[in-house]
Amino acid sequence: MRKRPVGTVTFLFTDMEGSTRAWEAHPAETQVALKRHDDIMAREIEARDGVIVLERGEGDSVFAVFARATDAVAAAWEIQRALRAQSWPAHVSMRVRMAIHTGEAGADYRGPHVNRAARLRSIAHGEQILLSGVTAGIVRGGLPNGSSLVDLGQHRLRDVAETEHVFQLAHPELRSDFPPLKSLSNFRQNLPVQLSSFVGRERERQNVRALFDSKRVITLVGSGGCGKTRLAIQVGADLLEQFPDGVRFVDLAPLTDASVVIEAIAAAVGVKSEQGVATIDALIRDLEGTRTLIILDNCEHVIQACAEAVLGLLRSGEGVRVLATSRQPLGLAGEVNSRVPSLSMPESTASSSSSIARRRRDRASP
Template identity: 45%
Template sequence: MSMSASGERREHSSHARLVGIFLFTDIEGSTRLWEADAERMQGALAEHDAIIKAAVAANHGEVFKTIGDAFCCFFVDGGDAISAAVEIQLGLASRNWSPLPDLRTRVSIYSGAAATRENDFFGPALNRAARVLAAAHGGQILVSQSVMDGVVALPRGITLRDLGQHRLRDVQQPEYLYQVLHAELQPEFPPLRTLTTTPDHLPKPVSSFVGREREVGQIASMLRQTRLLTLTGAGGTGKTRLALEVARRRRADYGDGAWFVDLSPLLDGGLIAQAAATALGVAWEAGQDISDTLKSYLQSRVVLLVLDNCEHLVDAVARFVSETLSGSAGLTILATSRQALGLPGESTFRVPSMELPAKENRSLTKLRDSDPIRLFVDRAALAQAGFALTQENSETLSRICEELEGIPLAIELAAARVRSMPLEKIAERLDQRFRLLSQSVRGVIPRHQTLRAMIDWSYDLLSEPERLLLQRI
C-alpha cells in the first residue's frame, strides 16, 4: 500500500518496495494513565485517536497500523507529514483532559525504503522511525535528516531546531535529527533519550533560551565549515548565551565533548592556557609548559572549545588560538568577542539585536512570534506569575522593546521590573532616560548608549542596601 501525490491509495503486490515518509506516534506514560483511571482513559483515547486520524487524513496521509495507543502512518510528502504532526500536537494541546493529566504524545517522522506485505510495511526505515520515536519526549516532534532532504520548503509557521547527530539503540549509523517548532507548541524539552553520551561541560543556564533559531542554525552551519568561529557584537547582544546554546546542541558532533572557558576574570594573557587546561581538567606538574601539555592532551581528541569574552585580551587570545589549533586537528574553537581575533582562516558572525516586525505588520500573532516580545514575556512571567502578551499591552511592550533596540540584556533588565511597576511606567521611565542620554552622551555608538542607559536606569531603581550590595560584588 502507498499513496499517490494526490492522496489516492494504491495497493502493492506482496514484498513490493518503495520509499516513503513514516510518521509514528505514541502516548508517553500511557500505562500509568491506564492503571490510574481505565474508564476515563478509554474515553480520552477515543478523542486522541480521532485527532490523529483527522490530522493524517487532512494532510494526504494514511494510517496503516495501530498498536494500542500508537499510530503508524504513511505519507508521500515530507511537508505533509510535518504539517500533520503539528496539527496532531495542536489538537491534543487544545483539549482539556481533566481530571486526567494532559496526554503527552510524541511524534517521529522518518523517510526510507520499506517492503510492503498485506497492507503493512517492513524494513529498517520502520525500525529507525521507532527508535527516533523512543528518543522523543511527550509533546515533541522529531524529524530525521532523510525527511528534510526531500522537503523543499517548510509549511507556514513551522521552523526547525537542529539537534545534531544522535546514536540510536540497535542502529549502527548515527541519525541527524531536528525538532519541529511552532509558536503554539512547547519549545523546550530535556535532552533526547539516545545513546549519545557526549560529555557536556557547559554552564547550566538559569533561564530558558528564547528565540534566535535563525542565528543558531546559521552558526551551527558555519561550525561545520570552519575550525575557528568568532561571534562578535556589542555588549548585551547575547553572544555568550548564543554560543552556549549552539555548543549544547552541537556537542554530539564532538566525540570528546564541548567545554567552556570564561576569560572575563583574566587580566594577564599569559594565563589563558592555564584557564583552558583547568576547564578541560588537564593536569600538569610544576615546571611543565602548560601550553605544550594542553596541545598534547588535545592532539588525539575531538573537542569544541568555547572561549568567552576575548575582547580585553584579544592579542593574547589570538596567539593562544593560533598555536593550539595548529597542533590539534580535532579541535574547533567557538569564541565570543566584541572584535574579531584577526587570524587567517577565522570565520566571524556578528550577533544582531532582536528584531520586531515592521510597524505596519504588528498583529498580535506576529508580535507573539517575535524574539524580543517572546523574551520580554518569558522573563516578565518569572517576575510576575501569569504575565502574558495581550491586545491591551501589546503596543506598550512593542514600544519598550523598540526603545531598548532589541538588546537582549536590556530587555531582560526591563522585564524584571514588572514585579514593581506597571508597563506604562516602565515605558515612561525609559523614554525620559533615553531622551536625556541622546543629548548628553557623545562619542558612544547608539547601541552602547542604550545599554548604558538601561544599566544606569536599573541602578537608579535599586534601594540603598541593594546599591551597596552591587558595589561589593
C-alpha cells in the first residue's frame, strides 16, 4: 500500500454531476457506470503516485492526494480523457467535475486547504477541471502536452474568507464551453464576507435547507451570540442556486426606528422609492414572479415591524421566501421556528485542536 504524502501536497477532488438523480431514476445502470468510473479513477491516480483517501470520499466523489502538483494535474487530464472515450449507459451522463489545490496537510488531511479544495470543486461544472491560483503557479511549466491554463479570474468561495484566483485546464480533447462558475461572485447576492471558516452546524444547515422545500417563512430562534447570523448566511450561500433572482441579506441590528424596516429591505433588494407609491407596494411589484430569498437578521428589537413586512413580502408570490433570525419568533401563521443552540465544538475540530496543542507542547519541550 502506497504511503500517504504529508507536508506540502496537492489535493484532487472529484464528483459526478447529477448522480443523485441518476441513482433514483436508473439505479442498475448507475451502479454499472460508477463501477467503471471507480476503476478509471483508481488506475489513473495510482499510475501517477497518487493516493485515494477512501474514508474521505462519499458516494461518487473521490478524494486523492499527490506529492507533486504536476502528477495531480496529469491524473485529472487522463481521467477526463478516459471518461470521454467510454460508452456510458444511455440514461447515465458521466460528467465529472474536478478541482485541484496545493497546500500544507498532516496525515489526517483536515484543515483549510482541504476545505478550499472542496469549495473549489463545488463551483465547477461537469467535465471541468479547475485549479487554484497556488497550483496553477506551480504547474504552469509542467502541463500535459497541448494543455494550457485559462484564467477565470477571482472568485468568492462559500465559507472561505479570501477570494480564489481560479484557472481552468484546457486542451483540444477536453470540453471548453462551460457556463459561468457557480461561485458567490456569479450569483445575485449581497451576503457579508466572512473572515473565518464555518465550523459545525451541519445538521441545522440541512434541516433549514430542507424546510424551504415546503415552507415560506423560517425563523432561526436563539439567544444572543449563539450563531444565528452565521448560520443564516451559510444557509443563504447553500441556497443560491435555488434562488436565481437573488439572496438578499438585511442587517436590522443598526435600526433604532421600526418604521424604516421596509426601507432597509428595499435597499437590500435594490428597490428605489417612488413618489406616490408605498415602499411595500414597490417591493411586491419588484419581487412578483421571482425566486428570491430575503434574510432578515436581528429582528427582535423591531419584531412587530418585521412581522408586518414579512406578511407584505409573501404577497409577492410563492417564489419569495424569508429566513429570519431573532431571539423570539415573529408570531406569524405558517412560520416555522428552528431553535439554534449554542455551538459546541465538533468532534473533528476538538481532535484537531488537541493535536495542535500537543504539537505546540512538543515543540516547546527541550
